[in-house]
Amino acid sequence: MAAKSDIKGTDETRAGDVLHRMRLDIISCALKPGTRMRFETLKELYAVSFSTLREALQRLVAEGLVISEGQRGFMVAPLYLSDLQDLTDVRVLVDQECIARSILHGDDDWEAQIIAAFHRMDRLKARLNDLYFMSDEWAVLHGDFHRSLVSACRSPTLLDFRDKLFQRAHRYRRMSCQFRTKWRPKDVEHRTLMETVIARDAPAAKNLIERHIRETTENVIQNAGQFLSTEPTAFPGILKSIAAE
Amino acid sequence: MAAKSDIKGTDETRAGDVLHRMRLDIISCALKPGTRMRFETLKELYAVSFSTLREALQRLVAEGLVISEGQRGFMVAPLYLSDLQDLTDVRVLVDQECIARSILHGDDDWEAQIIAAFHRMDRLKARLNDLYFMSDEWAVLHGDFHRSLVSACRSPTLLDFRDKLFQRAHRYRRMSCQFRTKWRPKDVEHRTLMETVIARDAPAAKNLIERHIRETTENVIQNAGQFLSTEPTAFPGILKSIAAE
DNA sequence: GATGATCACATTTTCGAAAATCCCAAGAAA
DNA sequence: TTTCTTGGGATTTTCGAAAATGTGATCATC
Numbered sequence A, B: 001m002a003a004k005s006d007i008k009g010t011d012e013t014r015a016g017d018v019l020h021r022m023r024l025d026i027i028s029c030a031l032k033p034g035t036r037m038r039f040e041t042l043k044e045l046y047a048v049s050f051s052t053l054r055e056a057l058q059r060l061v062a063e064g065l066v067i068s069e070g071q072r073g074f075m076v077a078p079l080y081l082s083d084l085q086d087l088t089d090v091r092v093l094v095d096q097e098c099i100a101r102s103i104l105h106g107d108d109d110w111e112a113q114i115i116a117a118f119h120r121m122d123r124l125k126a127r128l129n130d131l132y133f134m135s136d137e138w139a140v141l142h143g144d145f146h147r148s149l150v151s152a153c154r155s156p157t158l159l160d161f162r163d164k165l166f167q168r169a170h171r172y173r174r175m176s177c178q179f180r181t182k183w184r185p186k187d188v189e190h191r192t193l194m195e196t197v198i199a200r201d202a203p204a205a206k207n208l209i210e211r212h213i214r215e216t217t218e219n220v221i222q223n224a225g226q227f228l229s230t231e232p233t234a235f236p237g238i239l240k241s242i243a244a245e
Numbered sequence C: 001g002a003t004g005a006t007c008a009c010a011t012t013t014t015c016g017a018a019a020a021t022c023c024c025a026a027g028a029a030a
Numbered sequence D: 001t002t003t004c005t006t007g008g009g010a011t012t013t014t015c016g017a018a019a020a021t022g023t024g025a026t027c028a029t030c
Helices: A014-027 A039-046 A050-062 A081-105 A108-134 A136-150 A156-179 A187-198 A202-227 A235-244 B014-027 B039-046 B050-062 B081-105 B108-134 B136-150 B156-179 B187-198 B202-227 B235-244
Strands: A066-068 A074-076 B066-068 B074-076
Touching: A014 A039, A014 A050, A014 A156, A039 A050, A050 A066, A050 B050, A081 A136, A081 A156, A081 A187, A081 A202, A081 B081, A081 B156, A108 A136, A108 A187, A136 A156, A136 A187, A156 A202, A156 B081, A156 B156, A187 A202, B014 B039, B014 B050, B014 B156, B039 B050, B050 B066, B081 B136, B081 B156, B081 B187, B081 B202, B108 B136, B108 B187, B136 B156, B136 B187, B156 B202, B187 B202
Parallel strands: none
Antiparallel strands: A066 A074, B066 B074
């Protein structure tokens, strides 16, 4: 219990709605990393008042998608190489654990959901052909597939953390394919992953998910590494330098 | 980077201050688990307005210390046996990793800080004698000591997550010693832990921290297990049954 | 020229009133 | 009796104006 952060936006208040929309805009990079978030702009964009905006922003701060400093407002959390590497290591740890536990606890229905999620993802890929990984639709189905693998792990706390990490990582993936369309084909990996998990081979699955995560990160760095700051520079500096372009 | 949730309250706005105070009140169980949080009451208690309160509450929701449902307000997150067990497992995983990494990366200064933190905790214990584990002061020093062990792990994301888990777990410890003063003496464990970590014996340290966490949990369950719900009951039910007493 | 003080403007932060929603009891209908 | 409506009071949620704070330019002084 406890750490449920309704990532799907199951909150029906207006603040919950804005939170949901803002989160999508950030992880899809529609709100660019490092940009300052002015209230006048946001107010217009999301059609709500100051306080409602602030509520959503505070939540996003806690999720690591937004940064706030003192009385100087908010900004979309910048993307750093160091953050990406940190994120990658932690995701390996957490996803490995989640998968191992899911393999231990998962039932028939769990397997069925994995197969269904894979199928949906696979068919969409076939339909969209070349640029599938740019589409929002695919991002959703890809996310669903990965979540289905770990969904039987029986740890709400771990799952919630995993989801937040996945979202944070998504921003890096998303940014990287804006720069170059060279993207490692992952469909074979996904299929093998599915088969291994359903075969209940935990050690092999742990290896596969680690490779999958690490290689994707390397791919991101190759495509967009040059655009990521190496050091978390002092706040005000970044604020301008990135927001400017 | 990114997931920094200024747990120490480094935010100088009033909302940040309220967040800080509220968090302390929740993890110290001054705000009792499961109680409904009415705005009129909170407004008086923290001397701020609606919107400022809401900002803090939203943050606490993201941290798993507060629960919100639809348009029905907020409540202090209840304590569940299942949550405690989940929390325990995840803490073992995360703390083991943090300690192993700290042992790998830690320098002389890191060692010095551990020794210093242990000393402070140890002296206070001696001074307070019997009821040391009930005092807020000891809670702080005990938290500092555990954090010093993992502080060199070089993963902001993991550290931040660890801190949140530690806080959530603290509520259970805190509640348990309100019911019974029987509390397993942990000073020897702490000393061994310190020595092992500084001796850079990662496997032994991982075993020790696991035992430390799991045995503490068992102690909590023995002391207060009967007061924890076994099942996360439906929301409105709890709301009354717990808030009533 | 460099440094520091002052002030006006832009922006954020806070507040409390107004609107929206929920809760529950009392009454009507089945 | 049970189930379904209705209404009013309690509570939460939203809004935009007012207060607080940061920013940057201008000017005086060293």
